[in-house]
Amino acid sequence: MANSLLKTSPSSRTKVLHQVGLSLYNTFHGFHEEEVKKTLQQFPGGSVDLQKDDSGIGILTLNNPSKMNAFSGVMMLQLLEKVIELENWTAGKGVIVRGAKNTFSSGSDLNAVKALATPEDGMALCMFMQNTLTRFTRLPLISVALVQGRALGGGAELTTACDFRLMTPESEIRFVHKEMGIIPSWGGASRLVEIIGSRAALKVLGGALKLDPTKALSIGMADEILQSSDETKSVEEAQAWLAQFVNGPPEVIRALKKSVCSGKELYLEDALQNERDLLGTVWGGAANLQAIARKGKFNK
Template sequence: LSSQLAEILHKWPGGRIDLTSSDDIARLVLNRPEKSNCLSGEMMLHFGGRVKRYDYQVFKELSTFSSCGVLVFEGAGRSFCSGAELGLIEKLSSPSLGSEMFRYMSSVLATIRSSSMVSVARLHGHCLGGATELVSSCDIRVAHKETKIGFLQSRMGIVPSWGGAAYLESIIGRGAALRVMTTAPILTAAEAKDIGFVDMLYDTEEAFEEFVASMTRNGVDVCKAQKSMLNAYREGNPDG
């Protein structure tokens, strides 16, 4: 992360990224509920940027959660995330800064995907724009039945610029991915489940927590081994 990009991100303050754990479950929380968890530059730095005095290492800490089998990615308050600050997106529109931001946020998404824990995105309220890229990197997406999910980048004249398009294609297929990226719909949770983007719907927070708890009921090591096995097959190494 260059000093120039870090300085720009730092000038867009607000919110934070929290990483906690309880029992077998780790939680990565977007914490800016007063703005529907809209991603500020400071929050993006919290994901793992390390430049000069900016020492935010949330994702570096993930490797210390070896006792957890599941990583829940969620938003505080009434929504998961309403995307990134529009003014910040405009500030990063130059080719050089855009390219660096792509590499940086792509590494964020790759860290979520490559974690040894099974990552579960809990969607509620709104999941818009760049937020759809964040949850695309998760292994499983579970949405409250009233959630609205918007692939809105085309409406702003941009493309998904954090690497989420590749994950989206792997989840719902090339044709469906191009359809939602070009038409920029706001989907209901049921519609998102119909195209395969959302894996499960839930009615209550208790129902979601019961599902998450069930994933490690047979042991954390077993839970993590299942993901490791699938990763090995995807990488063409069935022997691990």
């Protein structure tokens, strides 16, 4: 029986990884999503806005500038709604996450944090945001965090949910959780280890280090430092940077992202099987046939 379970487990993991809308936690884990949603609805303020362009690049904007784009309860709910919308955007290829008014995000709105003071409240919020951000990381879209201004606490965690991080010259990423007497709880610590390694992550978290663009670039937290700190110009730079990686048919870009997710999260045998299945969705397709017809011009 044990051997049978071991053999079937990887294929189950594949289904879990690519089933749209699947959550990490449910009632089996003591997580009651509808109850959490009712609680979060009690903390209004700000919005999460999504603009989808015909180019296949979306812009997700955290909009609560009076509080440095801190997440209110309603914004957390709206983030989940936008993630669901992106899951169903079949023409999409990439998404940029940014904050309004040249600031990324300062994390959670303290009004909500103060009201949700029990360990049970903290665990429920943790599971809700881990569900949301894990679904975001698994989107078949190449994602970029555009860090303008400061990304603090939960805002820093959100940057780790993106495939890449671009920073403007005067920006900063800082995991301030230790100074608040807590640890990252939206999946930020686990993803940070994956991005920069365990030793560097321990320094960043343990020291609540301020990562300016140069420092972030040197440890692998940032992928590039943009030239402009101007809000509009930096968005344009980020769009141009992302465009080089999403140039191509949506079905190909989305399959590429799915295959990378598989390689990152699954056992090797299962990832290879999934790569084979994804190939079957594009081999002999329009993009493939057009490339062959060009007779190798893609090599130039």
